[in-house]
Amino acid sequence: MKLARWGLAAMASTCLITPAVAQDSKSVTVVLTEVLDVIEPCMAARSDVGRVVLQNINETLTEFVPGQAELQPRLATSWEQVNDATWRFKLREGVKFHDGSALDPADVTFSIDRNKNAGLGCETGGKYFGGMTFTTTAVDDTTIEITTDPASPILPLLLSVLPIQPDSDPADTFTTSPVGTGPYKLVSWDVGQSLKVERSADYWGEQPIVDGATYLFRTDAAVAAAMITTGEADIAPNIAVQDATNPDTDFSYPNSETSTLRIDGLLPPFDDRRVREALNLAIDRDAMIGTIFAPGVEKATQQVPPTTIGFAHDLKPWPYDLERARALLAEAKADGVPVDTEIEMIGRINIYPNATEVMEGIQAMLIEAGFNAKLQMYDVGEWNRYFVKPYPEPRAPNLVQAQHDNAKGDPVFTAFVKHHSEGVHSAMSDPEVDGLIEKATLASGEDRQLLWEQMFTRVNDTVIADIPLFYMVGFSRVGPRLDFKPTIATNSELQLSQIKFR
Amino acid sequence: MGRFVLRRSLFSLFSLFGLLVLVFFLSRLTGDPAALYLPVDAPESVRQAFREARGLDAPLLAQFGDFLVNLVQFDFGDSLRRQRPAFDVVIEAFPWTLALAGITMALVLVAAIVLGALAAMKVGGIFDRISSVISLTAASAPDFWIALMAIFIFAVALGWVPTSGTGTPWHWILPIGVLFVRPFGLILQVVRSSMITALSSAYVKTARAKGVRQRAITFVHALRNAMLPVITVAGDQAAGLLNGAVVVETVFGFPGIGKLMIDSILQRDFAVVLAAIMLTSLAIFLMNLLIDLTYAFLDPRIRY
Numbered sequence: 064m065k066l067a068r069w070g071l072a073a074m075a076s077t078c079l080i081t082p083a084v085a086q087d088s089k090s091v092t093v094v095l096t097e098v099l100d101v102i103e104p105c106m107a108a109r110s111d112v113g114r115v116v117l118q119n120i121n122e123t124l125t126e127f128v129p130g131q132a133e134l135q136p137r138l139a140t141s142w143e144q145v146n147d148a149t150w151r152f153k154l155r156e157g158v159k160f161h162d163g164s165a166l167d168p169a170d171v172t173f174s175i176d177r178n179k180n181a182g183l184g185c186e187t188g189g190k191y192f193g194g195m196t197f198t199t200t201a202v203d204d205t206t207i208e209i210t211t212d213p214a215s216p217i218l219p220l221l222l223s224v225l226p227i228q229p230d231s232d233p234a235d236t237f238t239t240s241p242v243g244t245g246p247y248k249l250v251s252w253d254v255g256q257s258l259k260v261e262r263s264a265d266y267w268g269e270q271p272i273v274d275g276a277t278y279l280f281r282t283d284a285a286v287a288a289a290m291i292t293t294g295e296a297d298i299a300p301n302i303a304v305q306d307a308t309n310p311d312t313d314f315s316y317p318n319s320e321t322s323t324l325r326i327d328g329l330l331p332p333f334d335d336r337r338v339r340e341a342l343n344l345a346i347d348r349d350a351m352i353g354t355i356f357a358p359g360v361e362k363a364t365q366q367v368p369p370t371t372i373g374f375a376h377d378l379k380p381w382p383y384d385l386e387r388a389r390a391l392l393a394e395a396k397a398d399g400v401p402v403d404t405e406i407e408m409i410g411r412i413n414i415y416p417n418a419t420e421v422m423e424g425i426q427a428m429l430i431e432a433g434f435n436a437k438l439q440m441y442d443v444g445e446w447n448r449y450f451v452k453p454y455p456e457p458r459a460p461n462l463v464q465a466q467h468d469n470a471k472g473d474p475v476f477t478a479f480v481k482h483h484s485e486g487v488h489s490a491m492s493d494p495e496v497d498g499l500i501e502k503a504t505l506a507s508g509e510d511r512q513l514l515w516e517q518m519f520t521r522v523n524d525t526v527i528a529d530i531p532l533f534y535m536v537g538f539s540r541v542g543p544r545l546d547f548k549p550t551i552a553t554n555s556e557l558q559l560s561q562i563k564f565r
Numbered sequence: 566m567g568r569f570v571l572r573r574s575l576f577s578l579f580s581l582f583g584l585l586v587l588v589f590f591l592s593r594l595t596g597d598p599a600a601l602y603l604p605v606d607a608p609e610s611v612r613q614a615f616r617e618a619r620g621l622d623a624p625l626l627a628q629f630g631d632f633l634v635n636l637v638q639f640d641f642g643d644s645l646r647r648q649r650p651a652f653d654v655v656i657e658a659f660p661w662t663l664a665l666a667g668i669t670m671a672l673v674l675v676a677a678i679v680l681g682a683l684a685a686m687k688v689g690g691i692f693d694r695i696s697s698v699i700s701l702t703a704a705s706a707p708d709f710w711i712a713l714m715a716i717f718i719f720a721v722a723l724g725w726v727p728t729s730g731t732g733t734p735w736h737w738i739l740p741i742g743v744l745f746v747r748p749f750g751l752i753l754q755v756v757r758s759s760m761i762t763a764l765s766s767a768y769v770k771t772a773r774a775k776g777v778r779q780r781a782i783t784f785v786h787a788l789r790n791a792m793l794p795v796i797t798v799a800g801d802q803a804a805g806l807l808n809g810a811v812v813v814e815t816v817f818g819f820p821g822i823g824k825l826m827i828d829s830i831l832q833r834d835f836a837v838v839l840a841a842i843m844l845t846s847l848a849i850f851l852m853n854l855l856i857d858l859t860y861a862f863l864d865p866r867i868r869y
Contacts, residue, residue: 181614237648255820281818289728447600
C-alpha cells in the first residue's frame with residue numbers, strides 16, 4: 064500500500080515536469096546533427112561550422128546569394144579589377160570586431176594568410192584556394208589590393224567564402240572563441256554540449272530580430288526532429304528523409320549537392336564512348352526517386368546545379384533504355400573492346416542516405432545490361448585513394464560514387480578539379496575540354512557563361528565523363544513559432560538574421 | 566593484502582603499457598589522417614605540409630619514440646581534430662560516463678538483487694515467471710531501439726521528460742533508464758540462478774530447521790554466498806558502461822567517453838584514442854581491483 068502511494072506520488076511529480084523548451088523570448092534554439100568540435104572560422108567551408116559561424120559571427124567581404132545575379136557587398140562595399148591579376152576592395156567604414164578593434168586591411172591579409180597556412184589545414188583554404196598564391200597591399204585604412212597567381216577573374220566571388228578574422232586571433236592554432244564583425248557574438252561554447260551567441264549591439268548593419276541563439280548537438284536525426292516536436296528546439300536544419308514526416312513543419316530544399324558516379328575513362332573498356340553511354344542508359348533513375356533517393360531529387364545532367372552560371376540547359380537527363388545499352392555493348396564488343404572486363408564500383412559508406420543501397424541497385428542494373436560489375440563499399444579514407452589522384456596502380460576500371468557541392472554559382476569551383484586532365488578528381492583527358500576550362504576560368508560576363516556551357520555540353524554529351532544521378536535535397540524541420548523557409552544556402556550556412564517570428 | 570594490491574598494480578601497469586603500444590601501431594594501420602582532415606580538393610603539397618606540421622611524416626618508429634617520451638610526461642599530444650591537448654578532451658568527457666555508469670549500476674544492482682532474490686524464493690511461481698520474462702526481454706532488446714522508443718513515448722507522446730541533452734536532473738532519467746535495461750536483465754538472471762543454488766544448500770536447510778525466518782535466510786545467509794558470480798557479471802557490465810555507452814551517449818547527446826572514442830577512431834585522432842584508452846583502462850583496473858577485494862570481503866575462504 065505504501066509502495067503504491069509512493070508510485071502515485073512519483074507519477075504525479077513527473078507530470079509537473081516541464082522539459083526544457085525552446086525559449087519563448089526572441090531567442091531561438093537550433094539543433095544540429097553534427098557535434099561541433101571546432102568553431103574556427105577558417106573551417107567554415109565545413110557545413111557544420113559554417114551553419115554556426117558564417118555571416119553570424121564572422122562575415123565575408125562579399126556575399127553570394129543564390130538566385131540573385133549580382134554578388135552582394137558585405138564587409139567590402141565595392142570592388143574593381145585593377146588588372147588581370149589584381150582586384151581592389153573598398154572596406155566598409157566604421158566596422159568593428161566584437162573585441163572593439165576596427166576592421167582594416169591587415170585583418171583581410173591575416174585571414175587570407177591563415178587560410179593559406181598549411182600547418183593549420185583550414186577547410187576553406189584547402190577547398191577554394193589550393194594552388195593559388197596571394198599578395199596583398201594596403202592602399203589606405205579601408206582599401207586593399209589583392210593579387211593572385213594565377214590571375215582570378217572571379218576573385219570577389221571566391222572571397223564570399225573567406226570569413227574575415229581579426230589579426231589578433233592566434234596565428235598558428237585554431238581559435239576556440241572566434242571574434243568577428245557579424246551580427247552575433249559568441250557567448251559560450253560548452254564542447255559537445257551547446258554553443259550560445261547573442262546579438263552584438265555594435266553591429267554595423269541593421270539589428271536582426273532574433274536576439275540570440277543556442278545551438279545543441281544531437282547526432283541522431285530522429286532525436287533532433289523530436290526536439291522540434293516537443294518544443295525543445297526551433298530549427299533542425301538537417302534531418303533525415305525518414306524523419307521528415309510532418310508537412311506542417313518539415314521542408315525539403317535543394318542542397319546544392321549533385322550525386323554522380325565518376326567513370327574511369329582512362330582505362331578500357333571505359334575509354335570507349337559507347338561503353339560510357341551504355342552505363343548511363345542502363346540506369347533506371349526514375350525507379351530510384353522516392354525509394355532509395357528522397358522524393359524531390361531531380362535527375363542530374365551535369366556536375367553543377369541549375370542555379371550555376373554556364374549551366375547547359377540543353378542537356379537532357381539520360382533515359383533508361385536497357386535494349387540500347389545492350390546493343391551498344393554488343394557493338395563495342397564486336398569491335399574488340401573488352402566489355403567483359405570486371406569493373407569495380409567504389410562506394411563510400413554514408414556519403415548520402417542509403418548510399419550502399421544505391422550502389423547495390425546500380426550494380427544490379429549494370430549486371431542486367433551485361434556489365435561484369437563488382438561492388439566495394441569503403442569508408443572515406445580508403446575511398447579517397449580511388450577518388451583523389453594519384454590513383455592506385457594497377458587498378459581495375461572503376462566507377463566511383465561521388466557527391467559534389469557547388470552552391471557558389473560558378474563552375475570554377477567544379478570544372479578544373481572534376482574535368483580538366485590535371486584535375487585531382489578527374490578521370491578523363493580531353494584537350495578540348497581542358498582548353499574550354501582554361502579559357503572560361505579567365506573570361507568574364509557573357510563569354511564566361513558561354514564557355515562554361517560549351518564545356519559542360521562537351522563533357523556530358525560528347526565525352527560522357529560521368530554518370531550524373533541526381534540534384535539532391537536536404538530536409539529541415541522548423542518549429543511553428545518561426546517564420547523561416549530553408550533554401551539552397553541552408554546546406555552551408557544558417558543566417559540567424561534571416562529568421563523571423565510568426 | 567598490501568602486497569596483493571602492489572603486485573596487481575605492477576601487472577596492470579605492464580598490461581596497460583602493452584595495450585597502449587598495441588593501440589599505437591594498430592591505429593596507424595587505419596590510414597593517413599590527412600585524407601580525412603583536409604578537403605578532398607586539397608593538393609598533395611597541402612597534405613604533405615599537414616603531415617609535416619603534425620609529425621605524421623616521420624618514420625613510424627620515430628613517431629613511437631616520441632610517443633614513449635611524451636607518455637612518461639603524461640602528454641599524449643594534441644587532438645588533431647580539436648587542436649587541444651588530447652588528455653584535456655578525454656578528461657572532460659570521462660566524468661559524464663562515470664556518472665552515467667555509476668548511477669546506472671547502483672540502481673541495477675539494487676533492483677536486480679532484490680527482484681532476483683524474491684524470484685528465487687519460489688521457483689516457478691508467478692513472480693519468478695514474470696521476472697524471467699522481463700529479464701530475458703531486457704537482456705535481448707537492442708539499446709538504440711529502446712532509446713528511440715523511450716524518447717517517443719516519454720518525451721514526445723507524454724511530455725514527461727526532455728528528449729535528450731543535459732542540464733537538469735530530468736535529462737538523466739531517459740539515458741539511465743535505457744542503460745539500466747540490459748545489465749538489469751542479465752544480472753537479475755544471475756542473481757536468480759545463484760540464489761536458487763544457495764537456497765538449496767545444506768546451510769540454508771540447517772537455518773530453516775533452526776527456525777530462522779525466511780526473509781533473514783534469503784537476504785542474510787543465502788544472498789551473501791550467492792553474490793560472488795553476481796559481482797563478476799556486474800563488474801563485466803560496469804566495464805562495458807565505463808568503456809562508454811556509445812549508443813545511449815549518441816542518441817541522448819551525452820558528451821561521454823564512449824562516443825568520443827568511436828568518433829576519434831573514425832577520425833583517426835590518434836592522440837585522443839590513446840588518452841581515452843589509457844583512462845578507461847585505468848578505471849577498469851581500479852574496478853577489477855575493487856572486485857577482487859570484495860571477493861575476499863564476502864568469502865572468508867578467499868585470501869590474497
